[in-house]
Amino acid sequence: MTIPATPSAPRGSGLSDEELAALKPHVINLRRGQLADGPDGEGEYFSTAADVEAIFATHLPAFLAGRSGPVPLMVNAHGGLVTEAAGLRAAASRIPWWKENGVYPIYFVWETGLVTSLADALAGWLGGSRGPGDFKDRIVELAARFGQGERVWGEMKEYAEAASAGGGASVFADALGSFMNEHRGALTVHAVGHSAGSIFHSYFIPAAVKAGVDRFETVSFLAPAVRTDLFKEKVKDEVDQSIGQLSMFTMTDDRERADNCVRVYGKSLLYLVRAAFEPRIGDPILGLQDSVRSDPDLRDWFGEPDSPSSAQVVWSVADSGPYSSSDATSHGAFDDDPATMESVLRRIVDRKDVTPFPLPRAVEPLWPTQPRDVPAPTWPHSATRKALCVGINAYPDGADQLSGCVADAGAWATELEKAGFAVHLLADAQATRSEVLLRMLELVSTSAPGDTLVVQYAGHGTTAPDLDGDEAASGQGGNMEDEALCPVDFRAGELIIDDDLGLIWDQLPEGVALTLFFDSCHSGDGQRRILSQAELEQETTLRRLPRRIVLSEADREAFRARRGYTSATGSRGPAPSPGGPVDGQQKPHRELLFSACQPTELAYETAGHGDFTSKASPLLADAIGKLTNEQFLGRVVDGFGDRQHPKINGEKALFGRTFLGPAATPEPAGPSGVGGASGGAGTLTAVGKRADDAEVAALEATLAAAAGAAEHRATRVARLLRAIADVIEE
Known part of the structure; x- marks a missing residue:
């Protein structure tokens, strides 16, 4: 220069x-x-x-x-x-x-581009909104995951490896x-890496050794954000061979949980990384104390500061002598903390007498502090009836295109609006994976007891590789796969699998009724039937299109890569329980699904509308608040035809609940005189006061902003897109 x-x-x-x-x-x-x-x-x-x-x-x-x-x-x-x-x-x-x-x-x-992307994705939270801690944290995690968080974190790791x-x-x-x-x-x-710098060094250290650097005398990781499996693969075995001593300075779990990496997230950045950024929710992160102590190899391998081990850990806050002290009380503080940095320096120069660390700089904010435009909420926060309607015809690949899905979404939207629902419609290019999931999350997370919610989807359905082994664990046997919806960008690996939906439905508050209408193949079960080319040609001639995609191997590889797996044979093994990082508790299942077909059938569209939608949507006006869910299904099935058979899926107790009625109201008696409790939601003794308007508005704004920038639990019994032929009993 x-x-x-x-x-x-x-x-x-x-x-x-x-x-x-x-x-x-x-x-x-x-x-x-x-x-x-x-x-x-x-x-x-x-x-x-x-x-x-x-x-x-x-x-x-x-x-x-x-x-x-x-x-x-x-x-x-x-x-x-x-x-x-x-x-x-x-x-x-x-x-x-x-x-x-x-x-x-x-x-x-x-x-890395991470800070800008995440600031955009979580712009609505920067004002410091308030709300229940655990619930709010989970919504932030999901908003970051479904927005830009997982993608930009993945790109950052790619840059670290490419370097x-x-x-x-x-x-x-x-x-x-x-x-x-x-x-x-x-x-x-010597190497020093803070947070994601540990990921950078996990690739750099082996590359430098290969390039002729015989030995790193010391490696110091500060609050490392590297996954434990990558650390073991790239760094751990180098200790005592090409690494003299490895030291980790990080916080105890209590302090991680007391940290506040974003003003509205009540835990440290490492918790956000584990819950929102890594493809597999719950993957162990090296800097988290519970990840180390739950791993026998690492627990036994890392010695305490005064041990003779070649790998030592300092749990901050610690005053363990000049080589092993730290006063850092937040994730971002380690590389500005005098006690930490002087300990790192003493390990490098191997002497106690060092020039004191300069006074800490002004704290660099993790997130931009300037005001950001926050879009208006998708649904009015005062609305008690809200619906999301999604229809996709114009898939980028011409062979994937349908003709009746947008019209279906419009038909459902019209009927629901007549019934007093506030409706948001996503059509074609708007219906990306990120946008659909974020709008679903907003719908659920801003609801209150007594609300009635609807999600309608018309588009392709498919099945995808079961990467976490939960389908096999369900006991159904066979070549089980996850059921999936196909958003407009699904060919890039952006499928919406049942696990994604389970993550959102798990946030459904008690006393909120959620009903789903899915007019697509694989909306009813995990069984598959592949049409022959002759069958496809015949159906096309009759203007009857099956709403079904069979993923090519390239599509399946794109999906695996998107979810953090390299290939069908090169995966990292079964994922930990998606609920692990949150609270580990099974959530009640309060959602009910009306699917367009049985497990062994395809969902069709004829002459510009889905067959299921053509029959079901006109029946809404005379059914809402008057029939039970089971009675409504009976009217849909009556005279429907023989090539597909709609079904109802969910907790048996919900079948007798009032169709599109509040969960907290008594259900009318069915034909057999059976009414009763509302299954997972239960009958509330009091609906309770709606959350403070300002809090609800702030939450709506957060998720709307996340959408603009853009696991289920392994033990989950009720599968939303793969409800088994018989009624599921918990």
Whole structure:
């Protein structure tokens, strides 16, 4: 970089051109894993291969000159919620301290895009809304997952891997290995990684060893966000071989649960990572105390600070001597905490006498604090009858396209509006996986006792690989798969499986009635029937289209990759229970599903409408509040025809509940004189006061914002898209 003759104005980081130029000997900037080597419209600091070469040709030799013995070289990787500007500021403020203590620092500033994407996805929460802690936390987790969280976290991990697999970190590793080979005994190498920086180093350390760095004397992970399986695969076995000592500084579980990484989320970032960002909910995270202590290998392997083990853990807050102390009480505080950083430094230089850590910088907010536009809620918070209608005809692949689904959604919406429902309609390109799930989540999470909710879907259905083994565990036998809805982007792996829906239905408050109308194949059971080409051609000629997709192997691989599995034979094994990170409790099943067909049948559309919709939607007006659910099904089935047979699925006690009536009201007696309790919801003695309007409005705004930016439990008995032929008994 050319230094101008006169001082320049500060950039986004607050650093001038002169200050940025002064970082060249110590800061390597990566963008998407590659060297950020040119002004491409992004960022304010650039690193080229020539800059890396200059470190080893000029800057590092100058630092070594006149110093005796091996000099420590420290490689730092920051966390995923650090912007380029924040990373540059941190490096500029800390580099002098390392050098004063005789350490040559290298800072990788690797841009992830995570903070901006998540701030957009959770914009509505930034005002500090209030509400029940556990319920609110679960909604934040699901909003982050169904919005941008899982996708951008996955991209960040891809950048971390790419950096050391031929990317910018490989350029540095190769140069470092060559330098150490040419200057034997001149350096010792050390790694420090905070939060997602542990993921970065899990790839960098093996790459550097392969490039000729014989040994990392110390590796210090601060509140590491790396999954335990990746840590074991890439790092653990290197200890005592190419790693001298590995240290972890992280919080006790009590402090993790008392942290507040986002102003509206009542736990630490590591809890949010485990519940919302990783593809498999509940995967163990190295920095979480309960993940370590529930893993026999790690529990026995990590010694306490005063143990002779080569792997030690310091549970903050801890005062265990000069090498093992930490005062950090939040996830983001570790790399700014004097006790932690001085302990890390002492391990690197192997002496107690060090220059004190500078006063902590002003705390860098994890989330932008500027006001953000928050969209209006999808449904009025005062509404007690709310419905979401989804219809998809225009799938991108012409062979997938249907003709009657949007009309179906419109027909249901019209009839429901006549009955007093506030209706939101998603059609075609609007109906992405993220949008559909977020709107479902908003519908459920903003409801209150006495509300009546409806979700209608018309589009393709399919089955997908059962990645977590819950279908086999259900005891149904056979080649079980998860049932799935096909949103408009399903060919990219973005299927909505029954597990996704279970996550949302589990949040349904007591006293809220939820009824589902699914006009698609695989809405009734897990049994499959594949049409022959001749059958498909015949049905098309008759303008009768089955709403069914058979996934190709490429589609199935895209789905596996989207869910964190590499291949049919290369998965990571059965996932932990999706409910594990929350409370581990079985939720009552309060939802009821009307499906368009039996398990062994296909759902058809004829002449511009789904057969089920054509028969069922006109019956709503005379059925709402007058018939039971079972009686309504009887009217739909009467005279329906023989090629498909609609069915009702859910808890048996819900069959006698009033059709689209509040869960808290008594059910009318059925034909046999049986009325009774409302199954999972129960009969309430009092409906109770609706939640404070401001709280409900804030919650609605949150999820609306998440949608704009865009597990079930393993023991779940009632399968929403695969209700078995006989009534399920819990």
